[in-house]
Amino acid sequence: MKNKELFDRTVKILVNAYLNNTLVHNNCGACAVGNIIAANMQIKYDSYLKWIGRQLAWSTVFVTMPFKSEQVQRPWAYNGSAKEQIDATGYSWQELALIEAAFESAPKNTTPDERMFNGLMAVVDVLGQIHDLNEETKQATKELFLKA
Incomplete structure (x- = not known):
């Protein structure tokens, strides 16, 4: 696996966003x-999911x-500012563009929660490519997003 620390941090961020409802398409x-x-x-x-104090x-x-x-x-x-924001993630802008495209490509004809979940599964697939994950790690990561 390439850059396990970055991968783990990113997955933690996305799981928290999903479970705390701070993840929104578009x-x-x-x-x-x-x-x-x-x-x-x-x-x-803020309450409208806009960044406070940052453009x-x-x-x-x-x-x-x-x-x-x-x-x-x-x-x-x-x-x-765009470079600063992108560079803070540890990913290149091209890698983040792949992540964003995967998340936003989730089918729109599902419930909002299903769309969110499907978008995240697509993101895990992209992270798998970026970080050279094996199938076992990718599957275990996807299971982190299952709500009880």
Whole structure:
């Protein structure tokens, strides 16, 4: 496994976001990447799942369009606050773009909780590629998201 510490930290962030209901599709401050960045930069949320005291900048580099499921990438915007937010995660902007695309690609014709879960399962698959996970580790990770 590549970078076990980063993988474990990321999974913990996503599990906490899922179980604490701070994970929201089509919300750059509260999607999978938004939660990863917020946790790594110690950014808190207000009641509308917006970052308190911080400008949301990472989405100027890449963003998945909500109704088209197409991702727009602007690598030239990888500077300033956007770069700071992305770099805080330990992932490249390209890796985070893969994570975001996977999360947002979950089928929309399911319940919100099913969509969230399916998006997270897709994220675990992407993390498996990034971190070179074996199938056993990937399956064990997916089980962390099961609600009792």
